[in-house]
Amino acid sequence: MPRLSVWFIHASLIYLLTGFLLGALMLANNGVEFIPSAWALLPAHVEFLLAGWIMQLALGTAYWILPRHTRGLARGSAELGWLSFGLFNLGVLLAASSGLLSGAFQFAGRVLEVLAAGLLLALIWPRIKAYGA
C-alpha cells in the first residue's frame, strides 16, 4: 500500500472514531439528557462520517488498488496526491465547523473538498483501464 493511501485510510479511521463518538454523545443525550447543547454536534457528526470516513476511505483505497501505470510514475504525481489529501482534510474540518466559525468557512470547506476530490479523480481516472492497456 503506498504511503499516501496509508495516510488517507488512517485519517478515515480517525474520522470514523470521532464521528461515532459525537454520534454516541448525541444519541445517549437524546435518551438521558446530560449535555443540553449536544445537538450542535450534528453537522460535525455528519461531515466526519460521510466525508471524513466513507469518502476518504474510498479515495485512499482507489489510489492504492486501481491498476498502476505501466510507464512513468506508477500512480502518477505523488505531489498532486498529497495536495489532494491536505485539501480534503482541511475541507472536512472547515465544513464541520458549523457553530464555531461563520458560514463562509463551511462554504470554503465544501469548495476544498471538491477541489481535493477532483485532483485525486484526475490522478486515478487514467488508471481505470482494460487489461494490458
Added chain:
Amino acid sequence: MPLLTRLWIKTALVYFVLGLLLGILLAGQSAGIIRLPVQGLFPSYIHFLAVGWISQLIIGVVFWMFPKYSQQKPRRSDALGWVTYVSLNLGLALRLVGEPLHSTTQAAWAGWLMAGSALLLLAAGVAFVINTWGRVKEK
C-alpha cells in the same frame, strides 16, 4: 472469504433492504397513506443505510481484503472482529426499539436503551479501528 466477512456482508444486505423499507414507511406517513403507531423512525432509517449497510459492508471487505497484519495473525484478531459485529448490530437494533419508543412515550427505560445503543455503537467503532489500524501499512 472468512466467516465474519460473510456475516458482515449478508447482514449489510439485510440492513439495505430494511433501510429501504423504512424509507417506504416514512414516505407513506408523510403522504398520509400510512399511519405509524410510533414517531422518531427517521434517525434509524438514516443509520440503517449509513451504518448498517454502507459502513458494515466496508468493515466486512476491509477485514477480508486489507494487507495481512502478520503471517501468524493475518486478520489480527477474530475476537475484536466479533466484538465489532455483535456491538454494531446489537447497537443498531437497540436504537430501532429505543428511539421511536422514547419519542412516542418519553419512557425513561427507552432513553436508557438509547444510551446503551450509543455505547455499543461506539464500542464497535473502537474495536474495528484497533483491529484495522496495524493492517494499514506501506509495503
